[in-house]
Amino acid sequence: AQSVTQLDSHVSVSEGTPVLLRCNYSSSYSPSLFWYVQHPNKGLQLLLKYTSAATLVKGINGFEAEFKKSETSFHLTKPSAHMSDAAEYFCVVTKAAGNKLTFGGGTRVLVKP
Amino acid sequence: EAGVTQSPTHLIKTRGQQATLRCSPISGHTSVYWYQQALGLGLQFLLWYDEGEERNRGNFPPRFSGRQFPNYSSELNVNALELEDSALYLCASPGQGYGYTFGSGTRLTVV
Incomplete structure (x- = not known):
């Protein structure tokens, strides 16, 4: 069995700061x-x-x-946030190529100017 | 290589009707995965087709069904539509090197 937990449902950052x-x-x-972005x-x-x-x-x-x-972590980072990074991000796990994907609940990122 | 294509982009149906969604995987790729993204429920695995056969299905009722054609394109059928079937339905094609390519989705609205 496999599962994924994204620890934050929402993250708010200022433009130019780390994510x-x-x-x-x-x-x-x-x-x-x-990691996928939507x-x-x-x-x-x-x-x-x-x-x-x-x-x-x-x-x-x-x-x-x-x-x-x-x-058992796979954290995503970016040194400097851009306005275009505002989106929802999904962490995903799978057993092997061609197997079904299991998604985390998603983290919605807000970037403030 | 061409990506994953889905049609239609939007679909509005009445409760009780049937909906048919279509997906074409990356050219030459034999697997197609279907996922449902409903508001508040995240992305849920629906169905997996490979080489024309259903390989696995998620925890969805039998009124969610589909098929895969000899050219590896796929249809997802949802019968007896309910309001909670309103969602974005995404199709994915596993690429080489473990990457999965997703289509842009079909947004199904049941009224």
């Missing part, structure tokens, strides 16, 4: 982990993925995430 979105997972096997009335876009290679993963638009097995 931290927290994700904890539970899995009985070595998981593959993803802008209003849009589909999901892949930000980055972890597949048992390097534990620090760099993604698009300046985002990165660190896989910490001892903490």
Whole structure:
């Protein structure tokens, strides 16, 4: 079984300040982990993925995430928030390529000018 | 490569009617996943089709069904629509290297 918990349902940051979105997972096997972003009335876009290679993963638009097995965490960060980062972010776990995805509840990010 | 395409973009149906949603995966990819994103309920796994067969389904009633065609496109059918079926329905195609590509979704509104 697998599950994902996103620890914050809403995060509010000022433009130019760091963003931290927290994700904890539970899995009985070595998981593959993803972060997706969903802008209003849009589909999901892949930000980055972890597949048992390097534990620090760099993604698009300046985002990165660190896989910490001892903490079962996969937190997403960005050094400097931009207005265009306002969206909902989903942490996702799967067992292997081609298996179903299990989504966290999502974190809605608000960026203040 | 072309992405995942879904149609229609919006669909308005009356309670009790049937809805048909369509998805074309990335060209040459054989798997299609369907997810429901309902307000307040997050993203829930609905169905997984691969090579024309239903491989797995989520915790949804039998009135949610679908099929996959020989060209790997897929249909999701929802019978006897209820108001709570109103949601964004997303289709995903697993790509190479563990990435999943999502379509833009079909927003189903049941009135």
